[in-house]
Amino acid sequence: MTIPTLPIIDVSPYLDDNSSKESRRIVAEQLHVACRDVGFFYLKVDGYVDRSESEELMELQRRFFQRPKEEKEDLAISKQDNARGYQKVGQNVTLSQNDHHEALDFYRPVENPDATKPIWGENQWPSNPPEYREKMEAWVRKMKHLGMMVMKAMSDGLKMTEEEWKGLEKSMDDSFWCMRCIGYPSLPGDKGHKGISCGEHRDYGCLTLLFTDPTPSALQVLYRDPNGPDHAAADASLKGYWIDANPIPGAAVVNIGDMVEIWTNGLYKSTLHRVIHRGDNYRVSVPFFFEPNWDTKVEPLAAAKRIQEQMKEGENGKEAAKHYEPIVYGDHLKRKVGGNFAKYDQ
């Protein structure tokens, strides 16, 4: 049996106003298959994101994480809303286990910030490197556009009407995005064989657009297969193969999150992944979470249900249908972020 690999999709027709309808149709179809079967894929973005740009992005994180401990802890999340800011190694918790990374998190700025309300405070920008804020804000603008274009391609893959797409677009046009800048020291123990860098989880929102440095064998994805040898830690019935999502130059690693699973009524699955960084280098990554608007009510879309009806008529409709309750994105995020952090006094 050959180990499966993640699909590679060149999204450039959706980033070029003059591209042909046919070139977009092909991308939309590839995206549909990738989201339905895997939930994770490589997105080729050469021409939209220059390689030097993503390298510079990683270099900025390295320079920040190399700053003195006190300087980093001056930006602690506890000084704001317990979400925006810096978390030291071990502070983030997944599946009741402390992750082995440090991180600097930013969210969409809000009107009338209030640090006593969850996720409603202000972003804490480092003053070193001096160009950090300006560069990262430019990255946010770029990723917001890319996220929207992937969602447009997804709507075409779901065969949504123009009117349906306009409705969906409106529910993400003020995305409550999140950008995590993560630094991973190698894991402790002999050859890094102790603990986990980032525990197994699904992402909360729509789409995660991930750029990393070239470190191989760190991010792993559970490629679903009922006969696979591996399984999820929290659910032994969820079987498959843990496969490496090694970085490819000129491509982002993209996965869909819980909101897309709800929107598509489970047709597309939010996929489990984890990070185990055993190499002896310091790894950096920047996942950008493209999300719905704060007050968007997310519920199954008619277009997804139409496809599922057709599948039922064919032979693929054997999987028991799960019922998805509507969720308001901001409420979902508050619940998720609230459960994430170890209780630390800083």
Ligand SMILES: O=C(O)CCC(=O)C(=O)O
């Ligand atoms: O660092 C990575 O490669 C992935 C991190 C991740 O999955 C997350 O922050 O949600």
Ligand SMILES: [Fe+2]
């Ligand atoms: Fe993730």
